[in-house]
Amino acid sequence: MTADAASPPPTQAATAALAALRDGGRATTVAARRPVRMKLDAGTYDGLSIELPGPAILAERWAAPFLAASLDVFANGSALLTRPTGSDAAPEPTPLTALVDALRDGLAALPERRDAGRPYNDLRLFVSVASPSTVTSYLADVARRVRRTAPRWSPPKADKPQPKSAKERVALSRARAKAREDESSRAWLQGMFAEEADYYGYNPGDRVPATRLYADASEAIGGWVEDRKETIKRDGPEEWEAEADEYGYPLVPRVPTSHTFYRAADDVLGPRRRVQGVRTYTIPEEPVNLTALDRAVIERAAEMIADDVRLRFAATADTSPTTVDDRPDNVIPLRRVV
Structure with missing residues (x-):
């Protein structure tokens, strides 16, 4: 049995969609949809040119369906919220780095396919031999596109919380400010x-x-x-x-x-x-x-x-x-x- 046949249907469909991509792609003025071309700097593959899907394309064709197999992903302003797929629990804030790690693991586990186009094969090579910082930078762009296109979270009306006390509002404001400071610091670093x-x-x-x-x-x-x-x-x-x-x-x-x-x-x-x-x-x-x-x-x-x-x-x-x-x-x- 192949790896695809053993995969959950959403993951199998996402893998097939990714394998169907071909190099070149359509001409576009949107930077996030243009193919990403680079040369590897990794031993045997030093100088080899590869072509990756634009971050927006990878997010639509593979990343969002892949994540949906195990997570419900929501956006709440600049925050990313997730919960297990099908859960009724309120989603919890999730750092962008957690999505990057999940996407890296998913790409590393992609099976070899004879029908796959160049972007699929180049992605498998990229995550296995490129430097961790280069892979993280590319997948962070993909994760941001997933967040940008994710549905906005709004709590169910029946679960509308009681008005927060002044103390709770101050604590929430401080936590939000600290999270933004941390995100800004890491983005600059x-x-x-x-x-x-x-x-x-x-x-x-x-x-x-x-x-x-x-x-x-x-x-x-x-x-x-x-x-x-x-x-x-x-x-x-x-x-x-x-x-x-x-x-x-x-x-x-x-x-x-x-x-x-x-x-x-x-x-x-x-x-x-x-x-x-x-x-x-x-x-x-x-x-x-x-x-x-x-x-x-x-x-x-x-x-x-x-x-x-x-x-x-x-x-x-x-x-x-x-x-x-x-x-x-x-x-x-x-x-x-x-």
């Missing part, structure tokens, strides 16, 4: 790994003080906020949505607090290190993208090191003025190699 991101002024291996990185991000994101206001005022919200889709901006950008930005930067770039007394990021070759589990392990390791140092001091009579640095963010310091 991920942008420095794009091919056209020379204007950031950073190169892999550079050590950048955390305060400088935050200042640069705040200035850039502040520019997004102003661009959004001007675009909506001049051309309407639909024009801003199209611009945000094309350039990877958040739908509602917000300048983050330093705490929110550093937490996002620790995930994307790796934890800060203390270099000559200054909290510093080392720019990696590609995003680190730590998971919640990775972060918990790092923080626990930092706590264990701090506990060990305190025990060593307590077990000796050494009264030298050397003290343990105060590390409120539990970051493991960089070891200096002589």
Whole structure:
């Protein structure tokens, strides 16, 4: 039995629709519908030209039906909501990265097909050999198109909640603001790994003080906020949505607090290190993208090191003025190699 025959009908239909795509496609002025052409930079396939479906095409033909096999997907403003297919429960906010991971796994599991066109075969090759940052960037565009075309969520009238108290409204407003700050921070940080991101002024291996990185991000994101206001005022919200889709901006950008930005930067770039007394990021070759589990392990390791140092001091009579640095963010310091 083939992999398609064993798949649920929605997934089987989505796979068949994807296999039916042919290279070239129709001429269009909509950037998100044009084929994405690139050259691979991966060992045996170095220099090989591939053609991927435009993000809007992949979202319509494959991504949305593929996700629908297991999830009900809704949009609520700039937020993405999901729930298990067929569930009556209220959908819950879902980060865009979760959809990206699901799409990556789905493409990696596509079966070989003799009837498939070039886009299908190139997609299978792309997710298996291209760099994780390149795959993430492309699939993030696809996920945004899924969100943009998803039905708008409105709670059932029978389940209309009671008016929230002033305290609850304040808490909800703060949570929404923090989510927008986090999304804006990650969008800016991920942008420095794009091919056209020379204007950031950073190169892999550079050590950048955390305060400088935050200042640069705040200035850039502040520019997004102003661009959004001007675009909506001049051309309407639909024009801003199209611009945000094309350039990877958040739908509602917000300048983050330093705490929110550093937490996002620790995930994307790796934890800060203390270099000559200054909290510093080392720019990696590609995003680190730590998971919640990775972060918990790092923080626990930092706590264990701090506990060990305190025990060593307590077990000796050494009264030298050397003290343990105060590390409120539990970051493991960089070891200096002589």
